Amino acid sequence: MRESVSFRVGTFLNYTLLTVFGLITLFPFMHVLAQSLSSQTAIVSNQVTIYPVGFQTLSYELLLKDNDFYQAFGVSLFRTAAGVGINMLLTCLMAYPLSRQVLKGKGLIMNMVIFTMLFQGGLIPSFLLLKELGMLDTMWSLLLPSAVSAFNLILLKNFFQSVPASMEESAKIDGAGHGTILWKIFVPLSLPAIATLTLFYAVMHWNTYFDAVMYISNPDLNPLQVYLRNMIVLNDSNIEMTNNTGLFLISPESLKAATIIASVLPMIIVYPFVQRYFVKGVMLGALKG
Amino acid sequence: MNRKGLRTAWRPDWILYLFLLPGVLYFIVFKYLPMYGIIIAFQDYSPFKGVSGSDFVGLKHFIRFFEDDEFITVFRNTLLISFYKLAFGFPVPILIALMLNEVRKSWFKRTAQTLFYIPHFFSWVIFGGIVIQALSSKGMINSIITLFGGDPILFMAEKEYFRSILVISDIIKESGWASIIYLAAISGVNPSLYEAARMDGAKKRHEIFYITLPSISSTIIILFILQLGNILELGVQQVFMLYNPLVYEVGDIIDTYVYRVGLTEQKYSFATAVGLFQATVGLILIYVANGLAKRFSGGGLW
Structure with a gap:
């Protein structure tokens, strides 16, 4: 096909603008990576942009010697694993009955779920509830208040509805109960949706920090995000950055940067493998919701 | 029965x-x-x-917060920041989707998408941390400023920059991901429409303005309603990470205010009243926006 001049100019502009936007996202990240590997003098004299100056790895060595870092990392891992387990179990169990054509009380329950997307009791009543339940300062306060996401539930319900009725009929003839039908037919047939929801829930648990700020005061239960926030915002860390004469071995900026990189690494490693599921999942939500 | x-x-x-x-x-x-x-x-x-x-x-607490100067400031901040996010942030994902849709080189498209989507999966602690590092006195922006002989600026401590930082960092973090939904909508447009338009001699811009945009208008409207309903809820995770007492005057929003007054100062009833006000306004807004969408475009959320 013949391409006009204006079309080619438009294409060129399009690629350029997209590249610029990509670099805007990339540069700050490269900057932090560079900071984590730069020497104290280079950082103090504002020489660091997007590549390391005065290369050092001491920031990472110090970070990896800090017990609090491992503790926080472990809390986040546990929270994510246990949280996602609860999330998926409850969401599947609830989506299955709601996906059926006939079920007494289905409309009522759906309305009850949808209303929580429009209106919530708010921060203080939720806090007081957890206090009454004795869940403050326990892992439960991070796991249970987000046990089912209304949005994810509706997504899975819609997905279950597209499972062909004939599959269920034949299973019933073979004498399968609802439990078998759910775990042996609906869940395997909905793997794209299940994978997406697992990832959504996992990201939520790994990233959320405000609930821990509100509900957790025991430092041993602080998740990684709170550890990182305390270090960046409150300059609160037990890591010794000076030598015995009081000289800075590394810049505090460098240690913060190293912690950011270490916290983001799991996401960056996992991300390329799961991107297509995410994208598919959002498309599902967009087309069906 | x-x-x-x-x-x-x-x-x-x-x-x-x-x-x-x-x-x-x-x-x-x-x-x-x-x-x-x-x-x-x-x-x-x-x-x-x-x-x-x-x-x-x-209604004692409601009367009290409406007469409270601090609440008035917080309310104004929330509305302003929301408005800026809506005005500047809402069109960006649509633009990105339209641009990505025109990219024919698949390696370029894949790379761009990965780069655009990934910040969505960083927590606000991490992304906010990156922002703070890049804008700190020893950060990238100030390195560039000093390179050109300027004096470093303490961005995170200056009132005049804070709202812009919130809006821009939010756009960078979330617009790429938000564009997926528009890309999905665009991929659902019937290709024969474009063919017919090209037969009639339509240019690219005609295709975008007369076919693509009208075809995805219902998606745009729905997302607009949702965002309007959330106008008083800005995402506490972002502001709580980025703000500090120096910028409270321009950066304190209802959510952070409720947290501070309610949990730090333990004025439970007062903070709950503020939260109830916020939730009620959100509920009303989403109903009104939905009604308007139904009347003018024939499609709403429900």
């Missing part, structure tokens, strides 16, 4: 209700009990007396 009919209708399904039970319990305990807890907004709640024993004071 008679007793026998009820029983036969119930029997094969009882296990389904058992499946529903944990989920429904979750919604009742963690979503509806806090709604009941809203009562304390009309009380002088004391933890020792409990919800049932505290004194009823009517």
